[in-house]
Amino acid sequence: MAATASPPRRVVICGGGVVGACTAYFLSTHATSPTVPTLVEKSSPACAASGKAGGFLALDWCDTTPALSALARASFALHRRLAATLDGESAYGFRAVHTLSICLPTHPFPAAATSPPHPLLPAWVDPAASAAPPRELGTTDTTAQVHPGFFTKAVLAASGAEVVIGEVERVVVRDGRVAGVVVKGRGVVDADAVVLALGPWSGRFEMVREVFDVSGLKAHSIVLRPHEPDKITPHALFLSYQPEPGAKMLDPEVYPRPTGEVYICGMTKDEEVPDDPATITGEPDSIAMLHKIAGRVSDQLKREEGAEVVAEQACYLPCTDDGLPVIGEMPGVKGCYVATGHSCWGILNAPATGAALAELILDGSAKIVDLAPFSPARFLKKRSKRGGYSVLLDICKLPDAMFGLNVNRLEQKYAILLQDLLRDNIIAFNKVLHPHGHIFETIQILRHL
Ligand SMILES: Cc1cc2nc3c(=O)[nH]c(=O)nc-3n(C[C@H](O)[C@H](O)[C@H](O)COP(=O)(O)OP(=O)(O)OC[C@H]3O[C@@H](n4cnc5c(N)ncnc54)[C@H](O)[C@@H]3O)c2cc1C
Incomplete structure (x- = not known):
């Protein structure tokens, strides 16, 4: 990626989830070119x-x-650093946790059949909740937690970003370069750089969907508030549970929080x-299934034993076809960046x-991580393996002027496809381009990329 001549002055981030908020934070705290962005969120941050x-x-x-390992390890270290800078412990419940795997039996064991609790099992977990000895999956050195909503809002506030509530x-x-975003009811917000951090809504933008x-x-x-929150220790539990013999295995997760609440997810x-x-x-x-599982894990999490229901909710994980996030500049649109698919x-x-x-x-x-494996262009390359030949024919139909040395006029996506074809499909390249006499010019173009 070529270095920009001067950093963009006006950056607009679309989406007020954790990815948009963290991008805002690191833009505004950049060592040499701190840039406070505008963040446009459709509903409310962390909604x-x-x-x-x-x-x-x-x-x-x-x-x-x-690739993901590098991203996760760098992020884990940054979470520690952010917690120290932003007082994460009290601001958003950052803390190290013990992490266990527990196999919840399909049917509760009769009390008499339960052997003494395994030493790894926290006292608030029903000993009958573990059909086999629990396994340690992580220690306080390797696993931790935040309250995600409080974390997102804390980093966004610390960024100083102007938050606009509106739908992008x-x-x-303009001319292959980003110029701004259109916000419903407000018109165009001008920008030199735009970040699309729209989670599972990213595909609503045609420019993204095309790639x-x-x-x-x-x-x-x-989210439950047990009647004796002080008894709940910082143990994250990864459960496996088959509700009925032959039924699909479920893998719910239980996270006690320093706020005294216990969060349970799955389904x-x-x-x-x-x-x-x-x-x-x-x-x-x-x-209802999550409540059933909660009650099986601990009496503290039973509504009939006084656990208060704080929230019953759902949301969407943003997923990509290859399971990796997409982080980088959109091919063919200078200054437009995307970050989604974090699953x-x-x-x-x-x-x-x-x-x-x-x-x-x-x-x-x-520098902090190699973004090459996360580039949106990786999908374009895959598509070129299927459709590259016809795209090449399209390129051959372009006016001769396009094959001069004017790289700017050749859309970047075609250039990437050509690179791909040069590497993987040189025969097709020669066969198609030679009769048109464009080989020399095209190689010149590639040298300029
Ligand atoms: C049940 C569950 C448990 C999870 N647990 C964990 C966990 O323990 N650890 C972990 O690391 N991850 C976890 N995740 C994953 C994590 O929550 C997501 O990967 C992450 O929140 C995605 O963040 P995002 O910013 O990409 O998207 P989102 O949080 O979806 O944010 C996208 C934002 O874009 C806004 N938006 C949409 N369209 C527009 C528009 N046109 N204009 C303006 N704004 C728009 C939305 O309102 C939204 O606020 C969990 C996910 C789920 C569902």
């Missing part, structure tokens, strides 16, 4: 997954995917994301995402 997530953080749980309808592009797909996976959660479902984040509600069956790790991975984007926008390249 969607970023306010309704668990907020669990893990150092090494993404290590099986090298589209991105304004990659983002889908939403609906997930449910409940996912592929479903179309509704237009308005404020209208998302949980389905009664899924919420079940958006609260963890938002800090390094925001820090990397801030570097990319203000310095011209990211």
Whole structure:
């Protein structure tokens, strides 16, 4: 990625979830070119997954995917640094946690059949809740938590960003460069750089949809206030549970919070994301199952034992086809950046995402993590393997003037496809281009990229 001549002055971030908020924070705290952005949010900051997530953080749980591992490890370290800078402990419940895996039996064991509680099991968890000895999945060195909604709002407030409540309808592009965004009822907000951090709504923008797909996976959660909150220890529980013999295995998660509340989530479902984040509600069956599971884990979490219901809710995980987030500049639109697809790790991975984007926008390249594996252009390359030949034919139909040395006039997406074809499909390249006599000129263009 070529370095920008001078950093953009006006940056507009679309979307007030954790990814938009962290990007705002790292733009405004950049060491040499601090830039306070404008953030446009349709409903309210952290109204969607970023306010309704668990907020669990893990150092090494993404290590099986090298690119994601780098993002997660950098983010975990940044979470620690942010907590120290922003007083995360009291501002948003940052703390280290113990993390256990527990296999919840299908049917509760009779009390007499229960052996003494396993030493790893916290006292507030019913000993009969564990069909097998619990397993330690993380320690206070490797796992931690935040209250995701409080975290998102705290970093956004610390960024000093101007927050505009309004719906971004589209991105304004002039001569292949971003010029602003159109906000419903307000008109154009001018910008030198635009960041699309719209979670599962990113695909609503044609410019994004043309390059990659983002889908939403609906997930449910409940928040309970036990009658003796002081008895609940900082233990995150990853459960496996089969409600009936032969039924689908469920994998709910339980996160006690320093606020005294206990958050329980699970029950996912592929479903179309509704237009308005404020209208998302949980389905009664899924919420009822989460209450059943909560009651099986601990008497403290039973409504009939005095647990107060604080929230019953649902939201959507933003998912991509290859399971990796998309972070980088949109091909063919200079100054338009995207950050989405963080799936079940958006609260963890938002800090390094925001820090990397801030570097990319203000310095011209990211140092904190290598953004190459997350580039939106990776989808374009995949599509070129299927459609590259016909695109090449399209290029051959372009007027001869396009094959001069005027790289700016050749859309970047075609240039990427050509690069791909040069590497993977040189024969097709020669065969198609030679009769038209464009080989020399095209190679010149590629040299200029
Ligand atoms: C049940 C559940 C539990 C989870 N637990 C964890 C966890 O423990 N740890 C973890 O790391 N991750 C967790 N996640 C994942 C995490 O919540 C997400 O990856 C993350 O919140 C995505 O953040 P985002 O900013 O990309 O999107 P979102 O939070 O969805 O934010 C997108 C924002 O864009 C706004 N918007 C949409 N359209 C427009 C428009 N046209 N104009 C302006 N604004 C618009 C929306 O209103 C919304 O505020 C969990 C997710 C779920 C669903």
